[in-house]
Amino acid sequence: MAKGKSKYICSNCGATFPRWYGKCPNCLSWNTLVEEKITNSKKGNFNIETEAIPKPITEIEENINLKRLSTGFRNLDEALSGGFITGQVTLLSGEPGIGKSTLLLQVASNIAKTGKKVIYISGEEATNQIYLRGKRLNALSGNLYILSETNLEVILNAIDKLTPEFLIVDSIQTIYSPRLESIAGSVSQVRETSGKLTEIAKQKSLPTVIVGQITKEGSIAGPKILEHLVDTVVYFEGERGQAYRVLKIIKNRFGATGEIAVFNMTSYGLKEVEEPSSLFLSEKPQNKAGSIIFPYTEGSKPILVEIQALVSKSFYSIPQRKTQGVDINKLSIITAILEKEAGLKLGDKDIFINIVGGIYIKEPAVDLPLALAIASSYFNKPIPSDIAVFGELGLAGETRSVYYTDLRIKECKKFNINKIIAPRFTDNNDKEVIKVSNIKEAINILFP
Ligand SMILES: Nc1ncnc2c1ncn2[C@@H]1O[C@H](COP(=O)(O)OP(=O)(O)OP(=O)(O)O)[C@@H](O)[C@H]1O
Numbered sequence: 001m002a003k004g005k006s007k008y009i010c011s012n013c014g015a016t017f018p019r020w021y022g023k024c025p026n027c028l029s030w031n032t033l034v035e036e037k038i039t040n041s042k043k044g045n046f047n048i049e050t051e052a053i054p055k056p057i058t059e060i061e062e063n064i065n066l067k068r069l070s071t072g073f074r075n076l077d078e079a080l081s082g083g084f085i086t087g088q089v090t091l092l093s094g095e096p097g098i099g100k101s102t103l104l105l106q107v108a109s110n111i112a113k114t115g116k117k118v119i120y121i122s123g124e125e126a127t128n129q130i131y132l133r134g135k136r137l138n139a140l141s142g143n144l145y146i147l148s149e150t151n152l153e154v155i156l157n158a159i160d161k162l163t164p165e166f167l168i169v170d171s172i173q174t175i176y177s178p179r180l181e182s183i184a185g186s187v188s189q190v191r192e193t194s195g196k197l198t199e200i201a202k203q204k205s206l207p208t209v210i211v212g213q214i215t216k217e218g219s220i221a222g223p224k225i226l227e228h229l230v231d232t233v234v235y236f237e238g239e240r241g242q243a244y245r246v247l248k249i250i251k252n253r254f255g256a257t258g259e260i261a262v263f264n265m266t267s268y269g270l271k272e273v274e275e276p277s278s279l280f281l282s283e284k285p286q287n288k289a290g291s292i293i294f295p296y297t298e299g300s301k302p303i304l305v306e307i308q309a310l311v312s313k314s315f316y317s318i319p320q321r322k323t324q325g326v327d328i329n330k331l332s333i334i335t336a337i338l339e340k341e342a343g344l345k346l347g348d349k350d351i352f353i354n355i356v357g358g359i360y361i362k363e364p365a366v367d368l369p370l371a372l373a374i375a376s377s378y379f380n381k382p383i384p385s386d387i388a389v390f391g392e393l394g395l396a397g398e399t400r401s402v403y404y405t406d407l408r409i410k411e412c413k414k415f416n417i418n419k420i421i422a423p424r425f426t427d428n429n430d431k432e433v434i435k436v437s438n439i440k441e442a443i444n445i446l447f448p
């Protein structure tokens with residue numbers, strides 16, 4: 001390490017400080033300051049030889065060598081806007097045991113079976129363990145190379161020698177650079193190793209997938225910079241004890257975000273689900289209060305999901321509020337709106353919400369169906385199975401329009417759900433779309 005002074009950079013907000021703090025004075029997050037040595041440069045601030053000349057955008061040549069690499073899964077290719085692209089660095093994260101290594105080994109073998117050299121680097125499992133999984137998944141191929149290694153320099157050497165066409169690193173938190181003193185998984189190590197791997201991926205035009213572990217709060221472990229650094233961020237999620245897995249594109253520099261692909265976990269590995277809507281609705285109870293159909297979408301592919309609410313008398317001084325698949329704060333807001341704008345008395349009721357199928361829904365279009373599912377359980381009146389609902393709710397109980405209206409309506413019709421309750425300003429003239437101005441009006445229509 002070059003001699004010089006140190007500065008401390010917050011890996012969350014990027015602010016710099018002359019000394020270390022346990023809590024970043026700027027963004028107030030804990031343990032995010034990382035030491036960085038300032039190397040002594042020559043006199044003067046700039047070295048004129050390192051000058052670069054910017055070009056007008058119209059004079060930049062298109063890179064015709066950018067190619068899409070198919071993953072062997074049609075839905076995954078579609079979600080990735082056509083497959084992995086040359087030099088693309090993708091971060092895949094998800095709960096422990098959700099199936100990240102399974103998915104990547106299948107993708108690796110699909111690519112290897114097309115004659116391309118693939119290297120799968122695992123810092124978590126021994127080669128024999130990966131072999132056994134490969135055998136179970138029918139993912140053995142002479143072009144698929146496995147390396148069980150955690151030292152970044154050994155890994156970079158191996159990549160250099162093998163010249164692969166696709167690289168997998170599972171997981172970034174287990175890889176360390178011997179140049180740094182901190183342990184693998186620390187902020188500075190993750191920053192260094194992911195930075196170096198990204199550099200190599202760009203230099204060699206090598207599509208790369210890096211697995212990132214997540215914290216118990218559900219965000220990607222390590223510095224926020226990891227998500228900024230990579231081109232694409234993918235989450236793999238699902239419900240414990242259920243076989244469905246949903247892959248969601250959170251960020252993509254080479255395509256659309258919000259795209260999803262649904263899989264089924266079997267003993268032979270992940271299988272694509274062609275009609276996720278019918279799968280998610282297959283176990284919906286008939287004529288039961290508290291259940292509602294919501295056409296969910298954050299990208300080009302809508303899915304009909306069932307939202308369940310259970311409202312019951314509370315036997316605690318503070319009523320219980322629990323959610324699965326949506327943010328608990330959203331439930332608090334919706335409950336307050338229902339109390340104030342629709343007159344429901346929920347103060348002494350326990351409320352439980354479940355999004356069936358294990359999808360975590362962040363989009364605001366879930367507000368109205370969530371409110372109506374709660375109302376349905378509260379009144380103990382079922383919502384007919386041929387009705388679907390979507391729309392955002394404002395704090396005054398007013399409905400607000402959302403994106404992808406036509407896609408949602410089309411998906412409902414495909415499954416013979418012909419009545420759709422939607423926000424008032426929805427841009428669609430279908431006669432069967434019932435437009436409502438506020439939550440009260442929606443409740444009056446469904447529970448007269
Ligand atoms: N023989 C089997 N039959 C069916 N499913 C299996 C079998 N073996 C493993 N699985 C499934 O694979 C999952 C583990 O997958 P995998 O190891 O790919 O997850 P991961 O996300 O990489 O986990 P980690 O975070 O621990 O690395 C198990 O939770 C289980 O659902």
Ligand SMILES: [Mg+2]
Nearest residue numbers: 100101124170
């Ligand atoms: Mg794994």
